Amino acid sequence: MMLFRRAHDADLDQIFLLAKESGIGMTTLPKNKTLLAQRLHWSTLSYQKNPVQAGNEYYFFVLEDTESKMIVGTSAIEAATGLRAPFYSYKVSNHTRVCPSLHLHNTHETLYLVNDNEGCSELCTLFLKPQYRKNHNGLLLSKARFLFMAHAPKRFSSKVIAELRGTSDEQGRSPFWEHVGAHFFHMPFEKADELTLLTDKQFIADLMPKHPLYISLLPQEAQQTIGIPHASAMPAMTILLKEGFRYNHYIDIFDAGPTIEAPIEHIQSITQSMLVTVSGIDNHKKSPIHYLISNDAIDFRATIAPLSLDKEQQACILNQDTATALQVSPGDTIRIRSLAPN
Template sequence: MLVIRPITAADFPALKRIAIESGPGFTSLPDHDERLGQKIAHAEHSFAAQVNQPGDQGYLFVLEDTSSGDIVGTTGIEAAVGLHTPLYHFQQNTIIHHSAELNVLNQLKTLTLCNDYTGASEICTLFLRESYRRNHAGRFLSKVRFLFMAEHPTRFASKVIAEMRGAADENGIPPFWNWLQKLFLTIDFPTADKLIGVGKKSFIAELMPRHPIYVDLLPQQAQQVIGLVHENTKPALKMLEAEGFRHRGYVDLFDAGPTVEAQLTDIRSVAQSRKVAVKVQEVQGESTLAIANTAVRHFRASFGKGAHYCPEQQLLLLSPAMAEVLQLESGDFARFINLDQR
């Protein structure tokens, strides 16, 4: 059985392996021991804190295979981004150049540096080992964050964002990067990627263009990938779009991948989740349910058919094995969604 729980210091070796496996471009989980240790300590503090509004909290979860004890995935939520270290994007706009005398009207696309998402919550750091990418595990790893947010809404902002990895070539270098490197940064992509990953972002404000950039002046290769996602990221984007996330024109500075957003209460899995009492008994459900307890520091979530919801009694029947993993007893409350519903 797979179970989601808050990360602990003992998970450092597993998190480092995931950081290595995830490869370049996964800036929220860099292969950097000090930064990984900081992220774990920050998460432990965040789960333990008494919070009534979003602030500088980061909730990092790990997916554990209970049969082996192996950590096979990770997923996370930042409560409020950009409060201490600015979160930059390019905003896509259209400006009009008009000459009545010449009867000329030109609509020109631009990119403008901004930090409009300051204070928003961000879902991030989603990674699942390839051998486990089956039987709803990926859907569960994504959606479990919404169960946690639905149960503890005061910990999060009303707006939720997700930054999607942009298009890259066979060497992992974004086509969008080349013009930026040549004109403004003069460092290679792996170096910039590493600096972002370890939290050293001051060079963005110091070196990035401060005025709107006319898209038509960029190389054709760069223009073509603005707002596109990496091939491996398409399933994740499709899943978030089904949850109600939409792209409003904001893209990443370095790979031009889209940032998508949704209102917390409008996210499908938040709105459709149900909180009900639990009764522990032998049961074999027909649907695959994702179920979470209502704790913070001792949060647990799992999925499977060892559960069945009885709408007449408003009870969630849990098998003893599922209840044990979730640390639940009869009379406790749990929150769940149906993973079979697309």
């Protein structure tokens, strides 16, 4: 069984192995054990809080194969971006110039450095081992976060964003970085990416251009990557678009990956989830419908499994494996979201 749960300090070694496997552009999953340990500690402190609004919290989750006890994926939520350091993006805008005497009207797309997305809750740190990208595992790793948000809505902002990893080749070469960022930073992509976690990001404000960049002046190779996710990020983007997220015309300043957003009240797995009571445990009850299922606790656990649902009584019957994984018993409340087509 695949179990989505909060990350613990004891998971550090396995998470570090995943980070080394994740490739270029995974800013919040650094290939640096000290930085990972700091993020785990930040997450532990966040779970211990009882905030009444989104603040400086970070919730780190892992996906565990319960048979092998192997951690095979990670994901996280930052409650409010820009509180520890500025949250920079490029805004993709249109600038129009008109020359009446020549009857010319030109519109150009530009990139402008902004921090418009500060204060939003951010979905981040999503990585799943390639051999586990099957059987709804990616869906569980991504969507279970929404059940946690439904469980504790006061911990999050009214708007949720996700930055998708931008385009790079098999060697980790990012065309956008090579043709844009490298000219301002004079360092490898990986170094600049790491500095966003090690510093207060003042180096970005100091070195990035203060004026708009005209996209038409960039090489075609760079233009073609703007707002385009990495191939490995496409499944995650598809999941989020189906949840109600939309491209908001902001991109990552290093690799040009798209930022997508949704009001929290429009995210389907939040609005269409429901609380039910576990009325019993029975391995003989069969159901063709699989559900995203979580406990209703801050020590959060979730999985995908069938269950027998009585909608009128707002009750359900679980099998023993599911109940054990979620650490629930008859009488406990769980949150569910059907995976059947609407």
